[in-house]
Amino acid sequence: MEIIESITIKGGIDKKGMPELLQEITVTRGEIIGIVGPTGSGKSQLISDIEQIAQKDTSTQRKILINEKVPGEAERNDPRKKMVAQLSQNMNFFADMAVFDFLSLHARCRNKTGVDIDEIIFLANQLTGEPIHKTDNLTILSGGQTRALMVADVAVISSSPIVLIDEIENAGIKKHRALELLSGQGKIILVVTHDPVLALSSDKRIIMQCGGMRDLIESTSQEKLVAQQLNRIDHEILALREKVRQGKMIEYIETELLGSCFNSACYL
Numbered sequence: 262m263e264i265i266e267s268i269t270i271k272g273g274i275d276k277k278g279m280p281e282l283l284q285e286i287t288v289t290r291g292e293i294i295g296i297v298g299p300t301g302s303g304k305s306q307l308i309s310d311i312e313q314i315a316q317k318d319t320s321t322q323r324k325i326l327i328n329e330k331v332p333g334e335a336e337r338n339d340p341r342k343k344m345v346a347q348l349s350q351n352m353n354f355f356a357d358m359a360v361f362d363f364l365s366l367h368a369r370c371r372n373k374t375g376v377d378i379d380e381i382i383f384l385a386n387q388l389t390g391e392p393i394h395k396t397d398n399l400t401i402l403s404g405g406q407t408r409a410l411m412v413a414d415v416a417v418i419s420s421s422p423i424v425l426i427d428e429i430e431n432a433g434i435k436k437h438r439a440l441e442l443l444s445g446q447g448k449i450i451l452v453v454t455h456d457p458v459l460a461l462s463s464d465k466r467i468i469m470q471c472g473g474m475r476d477l478i479e480s481t482s483q484e485k486l487v488a489q490q491l492n493r494i495d496h497e498i499l500a501l502r503e504k505v506r507q508g509k510m511i512e513y514i515e516t517e518l519l520g521s522c523f524n525s526a527c528y529l
C-alpha cells in the first residue's frame with residue numbers, strides 16, 4: 262500500500278447551504294487534529310465524511326484527497342485496503358476469546374508477522390488503571406480496559422494510516438498517552454472532543470459551526486502547558502476512580518498538585 266503522507270479536506274457547504282468558511286485543510290503524518298464545536302455543529306459528520314472518503318457525495322459536499330489526489334475506487338471500497346480506523350467510547354469487543362488469542366488472530370489477518378503480542382498488552386496497560394491479562398476473556402473487560410486494548414491494537418496491528426476518534430473523554434483511559442501512542446506510529450489522527458485535555462493536546466483544532474468548518478486554530482505553547490497540567494489532574498482522577506472501584510477508602514487528594522495547577526493557570 263502507498264504510504265499515506267497527508268489527507269486534505271476540501272470544504273463544501275454548511276447546514277444552511279453556505280460555503281464553509283474554512284475551505285481547505287491538509288493534515289500530515291504524525292499530526293493530531295482536534296475537532297471542536299457545540300452540540301450539533303457537525304463534528305461527527307466531518308469524521309464520517311473522512312471515513313467514507315467523501316467525494317462531494319454526502320450532505321456536506323466535501324471532498325477528501327489522499328496524498329493530494331482523488332483516491333481510486335479500491336482505496337475507497339476495498340476492505341483489505343482499509344485506510345481509516347475508528348475509535349469511539351461506545352465500541353465493544355463481541356468475540357468470546359482470550360485477549361492474547363484475539364490479538365494473535367488480528368495480527369495474522371493483517372499479515373503482521375513478528376508482532377510482539379505481549380508488547381501490545383503492555384502498551385494497553387499503560388493506558389488503563391486496571392491491568393489487562395493475556396488470558397482475560399474479551400467479554401469480561403471493563404470499558405476502560407476495552408478502549409485501552411483497542412488503542413494499542415490500532416496503534417500496532419492495524420495498518421490503517423488514518424485514525425478517527427469520536428469522543429473518548431469518558432473512556433476511563435489515559436487519553437493524552439493514547440494520543441501519543443497513536444501519533445508516535447506516524448498515523449494521522451483526528452479527534453472529536455469536548456475535552457480540553459484532548460483539544461489542547463492536539464497540534465491544531467478545527468472549529469465547527471452550523472455544520473461547517475469555521476476556523477483552524479494552532480495550539481500555542483501556553484495551551485500545551487495547560488494541557489500538561491490538566492493531564493496530571495486527569496491522571497489523579499483516574500487513580501481515585503480506580504481506588505473507589507476497588508472499594509478502597511480515599512484518605513487524601515494530591516491537593517499540592519491541584520493547587521499548583523490552578524495557581525499557574527491563573528497566570529495565563
Ligand SMILES: Nc1ncnc2c1ncn2[C@@H]1O[C@H](COP(=O)(O)OP(=O)(O)OP(=O)(O)O)[C@@H](O)[C@H]1O
Nearest residue numbers: 274275276299300301302303304305306320321472
Ligand atoms: N454541512 C452539513 N449539511 C447538512 N447536514 C449536516 C451538515 N453537517 C452536519 N449535518 C447534520 O447535522 C446533524 C448534527 O451533526 P453532528 O452529529 O455531526 O453534530 P456533532 O457536532 O457531532 O454533535 P454532538 O456534539 O451532539 O455529537 C447530523 O444529522 C448531521 O448529519
